[in-house]
Amino acid sequence: MTAEYKVHGSVAVITMANPPVNGLGLATRQGIVDGLGRANADAAVTSIVITGAGGAFSGGADIKEFGTDKSLQEPNLLSVIAAIENSAKPVVAAMHSVAMGGGLELALGCHYRIAAPGCSIALPEVKLGLIPGAGGTQRLPRVIGVEAALNLIVSGEPVKSEMIAGVPGQKLFDKMAASAESLAAEALAFAQSVADARPLPLVRNLPCKHPEGDAYFQFARNMVKGMAKNFPAPAKCVDAVEAATKKKFAEGMLVEREIFINLMWTPESRALRHLFMAERAASKIPDVASDTPKRDIKLVGVIGAGTMGGGISMNFLNAGIPVKILEMKQEALDRGVATIKKNYEAQVKKGKLKQDKYEQRMALLSTTLSYDDLKDCDLIIEAVFEEMGVKEAVFKQLDAVAKPGAILASNTSTLDVDKIAAFTKRPQDVVGMHFFSPANVMKLLEVVRGKETAKDVLATVMAIGKKIKKTSVVSGVCDGFIGNRMIEQYSRQAGFLLDEGCTPQQVDKAIEKFGFAMGPFRMGDLAGNDIGWAIRKRRAVERADMKYSRTADKLCELGRFGQKTGAGWYDYQAGKRDAIPSDLVNKMIEDHRKELGITPRKISDEEIVQRLVFALVNEGAHILEDGIASKSGDIDMVYLTGYGFPIHRGGPMHYASEVGLFNVVQAMDRFAKNPLDDAAFWKPAPLLAKLAAEGKAFQ
Numbered sequence: 001m002t003a004e005y006k007v008h009g010s011v012a013v014i015t016m017a018n019p020p021v022n023g024l025g026l027a028t029r030q031g032i033v034d035g036l037g038r039a040n041a042d043a044a045v046t047s048i049v050i051t052g053a054g055g056a057f058s059g060g061a062d063i064k065e066f067g068t069d070k071s072l073q074e075p076n077l078l079s080v081i082a083a084i085e086n087s088a089k090p091v092v093a094a095m096h097s098v099a100m101g102g103g104l105e106l107a108l109g110c111h112y113r114i115a116a117p118g119c120s121i122a123l124p125e126v127k128l129g130l131i132p133g134a135g136g137t138q139r140l141p142r143v144i145g146v147e148a149a150l151n152l153i154v155s156g157e158p159v160k161s162e163m164i165a166g167v168p169g170q171k172l173f174d175k176m177a178a179s180a181e182s183l184a185a186e187a188l189a190f191a192q193s194v195a196d197a198r199p200l201p202l203v204r205n206l207p208c209k210h211p212e213g214d215a216y217f218q219f220a221r222n223m224v225k226g227m228a229k230n231f232p233a234p235a236k237c238v239d240a241v242e243a244a245t246k247k248k249f250a251e252g253m254l255v256e257r258e259i260f261i262n263l264m265w266t267p268e269s270r271a272l273r274h275l276f277m278a279e280r281a282a283s284k285i286p287d288v289a290s291d292t293p294k295r296d297i298k299l300v301g302v303i304g305a306g307t308m309g310g311g312i313s314m315n316f317l318n319a320g321i322p323v324k325i326l327e328m329k330q331e332a333l334d335r336g337v338a339t340i341k342k343n344y345e346a347q348v349k350k351g352k353l354k355q356d357k358y359e360q361r362m363a364l365l366s367t368t369l370s371y372d373d374l375k376d377c378d379l380i381i382e383a384v385f386e387e388m389g390v391k392e393a394v395f396k397q398l399d400a401v402a403k404p405g406a407i408l409a410s411n412t413s414t415l416d417v418d419k420i421a422a423f424t425k426r427p428q429d430v431v432g433m434h435f436f437s438p439a440n441v442m443k444l445l446e447v448v449r450g451k452e453t454a455k456d457v458l459a460t461v462m463a464i465g466k467k468i469k470k471t472s473v474v475s476g477v478c479d480g481f482i483g484n485r486m487i488e489q490y491s492r493q494a495g496f497l498l499d500e501g502c503t504p505q506q507v508d509k510a511i512e513k514f515g516f517a518m519g520p521f522r523m524g525d526l527a528g529n530d531i532g533w534a535i536r537k538r539r540a541v542e543r544a545d546m547k548y549s550r551t552a553d554k555l556c557e558l559g560r561f562g563q564k565t566g567a568g569w570y571d572y573q574a575g576k577r578d579a580i581p582s583d584l585v586n587k588m589i590e591d592h593r594k595e596l597g598i599t600p601r602k603i604s605d606e607e608i609v610q611r612l613v614f615a616l617v618n619e620g621a622h623i624l625e626d627g628i629a630s631k632s633g634d635i636d637m638v639y640l641t642g643y644g645f646p647i648h649r650g651g652p653m654h655y656a657s658e659v660g661l662f663n664v665v666q667a668m669d670r671f672a673k674n675p676l677d678d679a680a681f682w683k684p685a686p687l688l689a690k691l692a693a694e695g696k697a698f699q
């Protein structure tokens with residue numbers, strides 16, 4: 001049952017009942033149409049109320065129907081709205097909690113609307129690269145005015161019902177209920193009061209004009225141009241609303257439909273819809289049931305108050321969870337706490353955090369020099385130096401003091417979580433929680449699943465990740481986990497490109513034009529080139545056969561570690577972050593080429609982008625094959641939230657599927673023939689080769 005039908009006296013009530021948000025799936029749509037039919041056929045019924053069960057009126061399209069043709073099957077949403085408008089008896093929408101997207105469009109088709117306070121009103125389609133497709137752009141301006149409607153449609157952001165109700169002249173709500181609790185009774189009474197009203201009012205018949213006409217729409221277009229870089233949908237919202245003001249309703253509806261269908265086929269909308277689904281899917285672990293009981297996390301311990309420990313602590317304080325930080329020396333503790341304070345004070349100064357909130361958060365923070373004080377912690381996250389010996393000492397002490405059932409997590413970025421777990425007698429309670437720097441800002445959390453990590457530990461860490469507003473992605477144990485394992489190949493390609501003829505600025509510019517937040521060389525300067533240097537030194541021992549460009553080593557030998565040393569691939573002026581091309585570095589690269597006997601060639605931006613991105617893709621395919629990531633969408637989420645991959649491209653694996661895996665493999669074959677590149681790397685991962693041969697995409 002996804003829409004219930006009941007008669008209360010002379011009022012029929014149709015209740016959408018499709019948890020969690022009464023998405024307008026096929027069965028719900030059919031249920032509404034059937035209910036309207038029954039009510040109109042029943043002589044005892046004089047009016048009809050449509051409402052939603054549980055915590056929503058309706059959240060709009062049913063995401064279970066995404067990517068299927070069920071959403072188009074009759075009755076589609078347009079037909080449902082037509083059935084409401086054509087009802088001979090008045091239909092009243094009783095709105096509460098959430099009325100978004102198709103849910104709001106359905107309410108706009110009703111003859112009357114009554115809303116509870118606190119109901120979130122939104123048309124969020126733009127966030128999926130679309131515009132509303134069931135009359136939202138044509139009806140909303142008619143009830144709240146052109147400017148207010150366009151703001152809502154372009155931003156996709158929710159507004160509370162009481163805010164709209166307070167706007168003079170608004171016609172979205174015919175009545176506001178006194179409270180959510182009284183809505184049902186008030187809706188019944190209202191429906192009775194309009195039982196005999198004829199003709200029935202329709203939003204489509206209301207006028208729609210903006211007093212400044214073209215001038216206003218010109219202004220609106222300029223506004224969205226600035227904010228909608230890389231995405232066509234916001235500008236199309238303006239076109240659709242403009243049509244509402246210039247065309248008859250039915251013609252405006254056709255304009256809206258055409259724009260909607262065209263946007264559905266854009267790569268940008270496909271990328272956003274992929275992101276929407278991938279984000280939800282990332283929280284699901286194939287062999288861990290969603291109802292797995294979770295451990296209670298009331299107190300978090302953090303070991304190490306350095307760069308990462310401080311940021312990690314702030315996440316929990318922000319979520320209202322008390323944190324106890326442990327350090328080796330009082331000075332280190334003081335320094336760590338001072339940095340946390342400084343970060344919060346900066347937020348207070350910018351008006352982003354209220355003083356009392358700041359004080360509340362600091363009150364949740366305590367410090368210690370003694371492991372004994374961690375015995376009450378439910379989750380302990382280690383963020384000490386990246387050395388196995390140091391981790392060993394820490395985990396042995398934790399094993400001795402932590403209470404049974406406490407989760408012991410490591411923030412290691414490179415070390416083997418299984419080895420760390422083996423330092424304890426409770427490997428089932430050990431997990432990796434790989435935060436990204438700055439840990440209080442970056443969205444990504446790689447949850448590293450050791451071979452013995454218990455399922456309820458994973459479920460708990462994923463839930464806590466959600467609580468601290470992270471995008472959590474599960475990774476298996478391997479060197480670099482998902483993100484850094486892939487970035488190593490990307491960086492290797494960036495090095496080869498320098499050897500072959502590029503400058504750092506040419507490479508950065510090409511990939512930034514593609515949409516990356518930062519190219520590899522600016523990124524290296526920001527993170528510190530010494531990190532990659534240390535990894536390459538390790539690799540030289542572990543995998544002496546691995547080919548890589550020595551240019552980055554030469555840069556580090558000059559002490560040019562990046563912004564922190566005032567010089568890296570670029571020059572930096574004191575206190576500034578602007579990357580200034582360096583003659584010294586460019587000469588260093590040229591000299592290196594001469595030493596190798598390389599005649600530089602001109603390399604196109606297209607080749608630069610393909611080599612960098614396909615390097616990610618091929619390693620990503622290996623990661624899928626090795627079972628380090630369970631789905632390609634997880635890899636995309638890592639890159640979108642942790643590595644500045646352009647959102648409108650949907651992540652490396654989605655992008656490769658859009659380009660066509662066959663085309664990707666062909667390009668890789670070309671790169672393999674380049675004697676200055678690494679032919680072994682460009683051999684397509686077996687999964688990639690198989691999918692390309694079968695004409696399939698990554699799943």
Ligand code: NAI
Nearest residue numbers: 304305306307308327328332383384385386411412413437
């Ligand atoms: P850091 O050097 O800034 O801080 C480490 C802190 O741990 C220092 O304050 C030190 O006094 C303390 N410490 C060392 N041994 C300790 C012990 N036995 N007991 C208690 N405290 C001890 O290092 P950072 O950058 O915060 O890195 C910490 C961990 O996070 C490392 O495992 C690193 O690989 C990882 N990581 C670092 C990222 C980064 O961008 N810095 C990103 C992701 C992970």
